[in-house]
Amino acid sequence: MKNYTLILWAASSLAMAASAGAQEITIATVNNGDMIRMQALTDEFNALHPDITLSWVTLEENILRERVTTDIATQGGQYDILTIGNYEVPIWGKQGWLVPLEFDDAYEVDDLLPAIRGGLTVDGQLYAAPFYGESAFLMYRTDLMEKAGLTMPESPTWEFIGEAARAMTDRSADINGICLRGKAGWGENMALIGSMANSFGARWFDENWTPQFDQPEWQEALQFYADLMKDAGPAGASSAGFNENLTLFQQGKCGIWIDATSAGSFVSNPEDSTVADSVGYTIFPNKDGIDNHGNWLWSWNFAIPTSSTHQEAAKTFITWATDRAYTELVASKEGWANVPPGTRTSLYENQAYLDAAAFSDEAKAAMDTADITKPTVQPVPYTGGQFVSIPEFQGIGTSVGQIFSAVVAGQTSVDDALAQAQSLTTREMTRAGYIQ
Amino acid sequence: MATRETAKLARIMRAPSIILLLIWMIVPLGMTLYFSFLNYNLLTPGQTSWAGFFNYSYFYTDPAFFQAIWNTLVLVLGVLLITVLGGIAIALLIDQPMFGQGIVRILVISPFFVMPPVAALIWKNMIMNPSYGVFADIARFVGANPVDWFAQYPLFSIIIIVAWQWLPFATLILLTALQSLDGEQKEAAEMDGAGFLSRFIHLTLPHMARAITVVILIQTIFLLGIYAEILVTTNGGPGYASTNLVFLIYRAARLNFDIGGAAAGGIIAVVLANFVAFFLMRAVGKNLD
Amino acid sequence: MARAVTSRVKLINTAAAWFVALLIFFPILYTIVTSLKTEAEAIAGFNLIPSFSFESYVAVQTQNDYLKPFMNSVILAVGSTILALIVAIPSAWAMAFSPTRRTKDILMWMLSTKMMPAVAVLVPIYLIFLRTGLMDTRIGLVIMLMLINLPIVIWMLYTYFREIPGEILEAARMDGASLWGEIWYVLTPMAVPGIASTMLLNVILAWNESFWTIQLTTTNAAPLTAFIASFSSPQGLFWAKLSAASTLAIAPILIMGWFSQKQLVRGLTFGAVK
Numbered sequence: 001m002k003n004y005t006l007i008l009w010a011a012s013s014l015a016m017a018a019s020a021g022a023q024e025i026t027i028a029t030v031n032n033g034d035m036i037r038m039q040a041l042t043d044e045f046n047a048l049h050p051d052i053t054l055s056w057v058t059l060e061e062n063i064l065r066e067r068v069t070t071d072i073a074t075q076g077g078q079y080d081i082l083t084i085g086n087y088e089v090p091i092w093g094k095q096g097w098l099v100p101l102e103f104d105d106a107y108e109v110d111d112l113l114p115a116i117r118g119g120l121t122v123d124g125q126l127y128a129a130p131f132y133g134e135s136a137f138l139m140y141r142t143d144l145m146e147k148a149g150l151t152m153p154e155s156p157t158w159e160f161i162g163e164a165a166r167a168m169t170d171r172s173a174d175i176n177g178i179c180l181r182g183k184a185g186w187g188e189n190m191a192l193i194g195s196m197a198n199s200f201g202a203r204w205f206d207e208n209w210t211p212q213f214d215q216p217e218w219q220e221a222l223q224f225y226a227d228l229m230k231d232a233g234p235a236g237a238s239s240a241g242f243n244e245n246l247t248l249f250q251q252g253k254c255g256i257w258i259d260a261t262s263a264g265s266f267v268s269n270p271e272d273s274t275v276a277d278s279v280g281y282t283i284f285p286n287k288d289g290i291d292n293h294g295n296w297l298w299s300w301n302f303a304i305p306t307s308s309t310h311q312e313a314a315k316t317f318i319t320w321a322t323d324r325a326y327t328e329l330v331a332s333k334e335g336w337a338n339v340p341p342g343t344r345t346s347l348y349e350n351q352a353y354l355d356a357a358a359f360s361d362e363a364k365a366a367m368d369t370a371d372i373t374k375p376t377v378q379p380v381p382y383t384g385g386q387f388v389s390i391p392e393f394q395g396i397g398t399s400v401g402q403i404f405s406a407v408v409a410g411q412t413s414v415d416d417a418l419a420q421a422q423s424l425t426t427r428e429m430t431r432a433g434y435i436q
Numbered sequence: 437m438a439t440r441e442t443a444k445l446a447r448i449m450r451a452p453s454i455i456l457l458l459i460w461m462i463v464p465l466g467m468t469l470y471f472s473f474l475n476y477n478l479l480t481p482g483q484t485s486w487a488g489f490f491n492y493s494y495f496y497t498d499p500a501f502f503q504a505i506w507n508t509l510v511l512v513l514g515v516l517l518i519t520v521l522g523g524i525a526i527a528l529l530i531d532q533p534m535f536g537q538g539i540v541r542i543l544v545i546s547p548f549f550v551m552p553p554v555a556a557l558i559w560k561n562m563i564m565n566p567s568y569g570v571f572a573d574i575a576r577f578v579g580a581n582p583v584d585w586f587a588q589y590p591l592f593s594i595i596i597i598v599a600w601q602w603l604p605f606a607t608l609i610l611l612t613a614l615q616s617l618d619g620e621q622k623e624a625a626e627m628d629g630a631g632f633l634s635r636f637i638h639l640t641l642p643h644m645a646r647a648i649t650v651v652i653l654i655q656t657i658f659l660l661g662i663y664a665e666i667l668v669t670t671n672g673g674p675g676y677a678s679t680n681l682v683f684l685i686y687r688a689a690r691l692n693f694d695i696g697g698a699a700a701g702g703i704i705a706v707v708l709a710n711f712v713a714f715f716l717m718r719a720v721g722k723n724l725d
Numbered sequence: 726m727a728r729a730v731t732s733r734v735k736l737i738n739t740a741a742a743w744f745v746a747l748l749i750f751f752p753i754l755y756t757i758v759t760s761l762k763t764e765a766e767a768i769a770g771f772n773l774i775p776s777f778s779f780e781s782y783v784a785v786q787t788q789n790d791y792l793k794p795f796m797n798s799v800i801l802a803v804g805s806t807i808l809a810l811i812v813a814i815p816s817a818w819a820m821a822f823s824p825t826r827r828t829k830d831i832l833m834w835m836l837s838t839k840m841m842p843a844v845a846v847l848v849p850i851y852l853i854f855l856r857t858g859l860m861d862t863r864i865g866l867v868i869m870l871m872l873i874n875l876p877i878v879i880w881m882l883y884t885y886f887r888e889i890p891g892e893i894l895e896a897a898r899m900d901g902a903s904l905w906g907e908i909w910y911v912l913t914p915m916a917v918p919g920i921a922s923t924m925l926l927n928v929i930l931a932w933n934e935s936f937w938t939i940q941l942t943t944t945n946a947a948p949l950t951a952f953i954a955s956f957s958s959p960q961g962l963f964w965a966k967l968s969a970a971s972t973l974a975i976a977p978i979l980i981m982g983w984f985s986q987k988q989l990v991r992g993l994t995f996g997a998v999k
Contacts, residue, residue, distance in 0.1 A: 057944045060955060066690055067943055073478040073693065074855050078943070184673050235566040238587045238674050391479050395692035406674030409587035420499070420675075431494070446823035449815035453879060454831065456812060460872045461838045467849035526745060532738040542983050543746035546753055549982035551933040553954040554971045558752050561964060562759065568964070570755065573771040603749065605993070612990050650994050657840050664935035668954050682844040689848050690940075702845035713840040 023313040024053040028068050029083040030300065031058045033266065034132055034340040037330060038321060044329060045320055052313045062185055065394070072097050077307040080314045084128065085187070086119035086299045086372075087387050093120075093127035099304040099311055100125045107319060111344045116299045119372060128301035129322040133342025134260040135366035136195060136284050136296035136386070137359075139267055143278040144168045144175070144255045152280060157288040158199070158224060161256065165232040168255030177232030179254035180225070183241035184405035186397025191386040192258065193404055194397075195294030197221040199286040203376040204388050209434040211425040213418045220287075223414050226407050238409035250274060258284065260298065261366055264359030265337050281362040283369075292377050295385030297370035299342065342367055392432045396425050465706070471699035478693035491700035500676045504684040507591055508708075511598070511680055512659040514591075516652055518599040523606030523651065524644070527614050528636075530607070541611075548604035552664035559597045560586065560669045590670045590678035597665050602658075606651045613647030614640070656712050660705075681705050753975070760968035767964035781969035791970060794952035798974075800863055801938070801948050802931040805870035806924050809878045812871070814920070817882035821889075832883065836995060839876040843936050854941055863946045866938060870931045877930070878923055881992045885919025922988040925981060929989075932978050949974040 029035045039056050046052070057079065059067060064083065071078045072092060084092070092098050103109045109117075109126070116133045120126055138156065145152055148167040153160065165177030181192040194204070202217030212218060229237055232255075234248055242259060246266055249257045250273040257263065270276040284293040302318045304311055320326060324346060327339040336356035339347070341363060347353055348364045357363075375385045382388045387397065400421045406412040412420070429435045475487040495501055530540055547555065563570045564585040572582035585593040617640065625635050663682050666672055672679035672687065679687075685705065689698035747754075759767050760782065761775035785791045820828045850869075859865030889912060897911045935950045942951050953974055956967055982989070 059943070063955070069693065070478065070690070070855070073481065074852070076855050076860065078860065184671065235582065236584050236587065238584075239670075395694075398691060402671075402673045403675050406677065409584070409590075409674040411587070411590075411674045411677055424499070442823055443825075446819035446825075449819040450831070453812045453816040453835075453875060456872065457835055457838050457875060461841065464846035464849040464853075465841070467852075468846055471848055529738070529742050529745060532742070533735050534739040534742050535735065536739065536743070540742045540746045541986070543750040545982065545986060546750055546979060548989075549929060549933070549978045550753065550975045551950050551953070551978070552935045553939075553950050554974050555752075557953060557956060557967060558756050558971060561967060562755055563752060568768050570771060600749070600752070605989070608986060609990055609994060654994055661842050661844065661936065663844070664939065664950065664954065667939070682842070685844045685847065689851065695848055695852075699848050702842075702848060705842045706845045709840055709842045709845075713837055 022051050022053065023310050024055055025080040025308075025310045025313050025317060026055045026057060026078065027081040027083070027302075027317070028057045028059065028064060028071075028079040029081075030061050030064050032061075032262075032300075033338075034262075034300075035083070037334065037338065037340075038131075041329065041333070045317065048320065049316055052316060054317065061187060065187070069394075072305045072307070075305075075307040077305070077309065079305065080308040080310045081317060082303050082305060083300055084303055086116070086130075086297070086301065087187075087384065087389060087393070089120045089128045089301060089303060090122050090383075090389055091391050092303070093122040093125070097306055098127045099306055099308070099315075100127055101129060101304070101315070101318070102126075103129075103319065107323060108344075108346075111324070111346050113343060113345055113367060115297060115367060115370060115372070116343055119297065119299060120301060128303035129318045130299040130301045130343040131322045131326075132262070132340040133297075133299040133367060134262045135298075135342075135363065135370045136192070136259060136294055137261050137264075137362050137366045138256060138258045138282050138284060139249070139263060139359075140164075140256045140280050140282070141168075141252075141254070141275060141278050142280045143275075145280070152282055155283055156285045158196075158285045159288055161285050162224065162228055165228060165256055169232045174253055176234040176248070176254050178228060178256040178258070179234055179240070179245040179248050180229060180237070180258060181241055181245065182229065182233070182237035182405055182408040183239050183244070184398065184401040185241070186387060186394060186401055188241045188401060189405055189408075190397045190401040191296065191298075193222070193225060193401075194386045195284065195296040196225060198376050198385065199284065199290060199292045199294045200224070201287060201290040201292065201377050203378050203380050205380060205382065205429075207379055207381050209381060209429055211422050211429065213422040213425065218418060219414070222404065222407070222418060225404075226414050229408050230410075233408070238405045260296075261359065261363035262341060264363055265341070265357065268337065268358055279358075281359045283362065283366060290377060293366075293369060295370045295372060295375040297367065297372050297385050390434075392428060392434075396428050399424055399428075468699045468702045471695050472703050474696045474699075476695040478695055487696055491696045492704075495697055495700045495704065500679060500684060503676045504679050504681050505708075507676075507678065508660065508680040508682075510591060511595060511662060512656055514595040515599045515602060515659050516655060518595070519602045519606040519655065520648060520651060522599075522603050523610045524648075526603070526607045527611040528640075530611055531614050545604040545608055547601050548608075550601065552601065553668050555601050556597055556665040556668040559593075559600070564593060586670050586678075587674060590674060594662070594665055594669065594678055597669070598659065598662055602655055606655070609647050609651050610644060613644045617643050653712065653715060657709070660709055660712070681708070753979075756968045757972050758968075759965055760972045762965050762968075764963070764965045767968070781965040782973070784966050785969045785973070788966070789952075789970070791952075791973065794947050794949050795973065797863060797946055798932055798948035798950075801866050801870055801946075802928045804863070804867040805874065805931045806927040808867060808871040809875055809927055810920065810924065813875060813878040813882055813923075817879050817886055820879075821883050821886035822891075832880065835876045835879055839873070843873070847940065850937075851940060860941060861943045861945045861947070866941055866946055866948075869937045869941065870934060873934070873937070874927055874930050877992055877995070878927055880995045881923045881926065881988075882919060884991060885922070886916060888919075889915050922985070923992065925985045926988045926992040929978055929981055929985065 035058065042054050045054065068079065068082045068084060070076065072082065089098070112130065113133060116130050117126070120128045120130060140152055145164065145168070148164065150164050150167060167177070169175060169177035181189045183189055197218055200217050200221035202215065202221050203212050205211055234240065234253065245254065245257055245259060246263060248254050249267055252275045264281065267273050267279050268276050284296065286293050302321060304314045308314055322343065324344060327347060330339045336353045339353065341347065348360065354360050370385055372385045373383050375383070382390060387393055403412065403417045403420050407414055407417045426435065472491055473487055474484055476484045526544060530537060530544065561569070566572050566582040566584040575582040621639060622635065625639055661682055662680060663686065666678055666680065666683050670678045672683045681701070685698050685701040688694045688701060758773055758775050761777050763776060763778050763780060766772065766776060820832065854860040854865055893911060938948050938950045939954055953970060956963070956970065
């Protein structure tokens with residue numbers, strides 16, 4: 001009996017000692033490949049910081065956004081680290097909902113790509129740390145292009161892409177000339193359509209915040225997109241997002257795929273991709289004569305809400321996860337082609353990375369030329385390439401995305417869709433007070 | 437049995453459930469009513485202000501609003517049509533003498549116990565998927581082009597899924613009512629020379645009338661609130677083609693963070709539901725005596 | 726009903742009924758079959774014979790931690806049922822055995838709370854859960870599920886209790902039994918089947934509830950409904966895994982449902998059809 005009590009006492013004091021100073025931080029994140037890799041490396045983090053337990057909340061992008069936004073708007077305090085994009089960071093930073101981040105010299109904050117860092121800074125203060133950055137580019141099947149007797153130019157125009165896609169389409173062989181996003185969402189189909197519109201010379205709003213869907217540039221862009229999807233796009237495109245198109249491309253069913261630069265590491269990975277050695281990369285197309293390649297720039301970033309009660313521990317994790325050492329860790333475990341791209345200049349000076357990632361040149365080029373402060377050829381009152389950096393954009397972008405998705409589904413005509421988008425957006429912007 | 441002592445005890449025993457349901461009914465509904473008169477967006481909490489009836493008029497002038505009401509009605513009526521007619525037919529079939537009636541019953545009632553997200557995903561991915569689904573395989577087999585169900589016929593696809601889930605319920609209720617039909621009456625009618633159709637119209641159907649009414653009303657209550665099937669398949673799209681009232685309000689509340697607008701929509705949903713509730717209570721109330 | 730039925734007619738009926746039944750059951754059957762395939766097999770085309778591979782069931786646990794939402798479903802279903810019974814049994818008791826003039830009205834009013842569309846109170850419930858820290862907690866959901874099913878539970882118990890003949894009680898009282906003795910030794914054994922039936926139905930309803938379980942959870946308390954709903958846009962090939970997850974999610978309730986047909990009719994029609 002006495003031994004038993006002794007053991008019990010010893011066990012409980014050990015437990016107490018271990019838990020003293022132990023903190024649990026909850027990380028809300030998106031269910032993409034890089035994050036899944038990061039979760040698999042939790043043990044590595046714990047080896048360095050045994051007193052911090054990581055609790056991962058992995059959600060699909062749209063659900064993640066909704067949960068995270070609700071939590072921070074209501075100061076819910078459910079999460080200690082939020083994975084948010086460069087859309088939310090400036091808005092929430094300005095509202096004082098995020099903890100400003102200060103790093104010491106070891107972090108080398110100047111190594112961060114200027115375009116990315118700029119997107120996360122408000123009034124000179126950094127509000128989030130990027131762990132992943134992307135722009136958009138064009139991936140294509142070199143073998144199918146050859147078969148169609150075409151050569152991909154260095155800077156293709158949309159007209160050329162239209163031709164090439166239609167030439168490569170072979171319905172009987174289940175080959176779609178081009179796979180583009182059609183799934184509704186401001187960060188899904190609207191990211192692509194928005195960038196496309198930019199490259200056609202269109203813009204969301206003019207200087208007075210009047211929506212521009214009734215203008216010829218949007219008309220041309222949407223008509224081109226709709227026709228292309230009909231002639232050369234896959235079946236079920238209206239519900240196809242990044243994940244669905246990735247699967248299609250990996251299975252060899254797409255001739256061209258225009259999407260995020262991060263796709264490069266997935267389509268060139270022989271383990272998942274059946275066409276890994278026949279992929280070529282080039283820059284986002286533009287309409288002939290328009291000097292604009294979309295300006296798609298996106299970063300997934302870690303930020304700490306001011307309602308978090310474990311800010312120090314959260315900061316420790318963020319530093320670990322976005323540091324240079326992290327990329328080296330991933331490289332050692334999974335190879336350089338799989339490290340999260342697009343955040344640090346040093347990565348693109350690393351020969352090992354440049355060798356392993358066949359697409360890295362094109363990816364970096366895309367990121368360097370993306371300017372979200374001047375996303376369109378005509379003047380605009382907003383920033384943001386494939387999105388518009390105002391809080392109302394979430395709702396408007398999704399509603400417009402729904403309408404444009406209906407065009408791909410064959411449910412609405414291009415003209416009707418543009419008219420609906422115009423009236424809907426005008427209504428919302430007037431209610432929000434942008435239009436007087 | 438109702439002495440004064442037991443009467444007091446009875447009141448105490450009834451109290452918890454009554455109090456709980458009272459709070460459950462009044463407090464949230466009252467809050468919804470209050471919010472519906474506010475300009476309250478979760479993303480801009482500092483700018484909350486009194487809106488009067490603006491939310492209602494804004495909701496009402498939303499082009500999606502009438503589409504959503506229409507879709508709700510089409511959804512409910514479509515499912516009712518399929519389940520009631522199908523239910524009667526299948527109940528009549530199962531009521532016949534056969535081998536393995538018990539197993540047939542089990543197979544037929546199974547869809548009702550499948551949770552809505554699972555039912556929706558099974559139909560979306562395994563059956564209606566234009567590349568890999570069973571319908572696509574059948575279409576290719578007969579040489580036709582596979583139909584992209586959720587893109588071309590979004591509301592109809594959802595009606596199919598929901599009707600599949602509720603057909604068992606209707607069948608079961610109607611079968612129960614059918615089997616309570618007095619065998620002697622049936623025999624008497626037959627011996628009088630009444631044919632199957634005549635027997636059905638003049639004997640069977642009137643007997644089942646009450647059960648059919650109950651099926652329609654109970655199902656309507658639940659069908660007005662269809663949500664998970666839409667969330668998991670079309671998300672209300674394309675456009676607003678498969679958005680019903682519930683989904684419209686869900687979007688306003690959870691995706692646009694428009695608390696005031698969503699509350700106004702909620703009140704409208706309550707008014708709509710009250711129409712149905714009125715009739716159901718009358719039908720069920722008769723059972724209490 | 727002594728009527729001579731030719732075996733030919735019986736065979737035709739059997740064939741027709743089995744055909745319809747299998748057609749209706751087909752989606753479920755196909756899902757179970759696909760869950761026993763490998764992913765490559767699953768997208769290879771229509772095939773009713775799987776390779777009986779259990780790799781998807783394993784993957785569903787190792788890749789997605791299936792056990793957690795499964796346990797949450799169990800906890801929510803059982804928890805809310807127990808809570809509902811604690812509140813409902815005394816109520817139904819009192820209303821069945823000590824009815825007053827108002828009993829009928831009270832029952833009708835309880836029925837009406839069930840008809841309030843959930844979405845109408847989405848906003849306040851959501852905000853309340855956020856502010857009180859009940860969001861994404863099992864206890865919060867247990868309370869919610871109890872509230873929405875309480876009317877059905879009370880109604881079902883009421884109709885069962887009303888069937889217990891009052892004479893037995895009087896006989897017991899005349900034999901000198903106390904009120905407590907009356908309840909425990911006489912009434913309870915007769916009420917147990919009714920209570921069991923009600924429990925069965927409530928577990929089924931709570932397990933399948935797909936509005937609040939999705940709105941009020943993220944990960945901690947997320948039951949199978951929310952978990953499966955999150956499969957609507959996954960990365961990579963997943964059909965066999967989805968089938969495995971679905972089969973596991975519906976199996977318990979499917980089996981319970983097969984045994985609860987009568988309870989279903991009684992409970993969901995509020996006793997209007999017996």
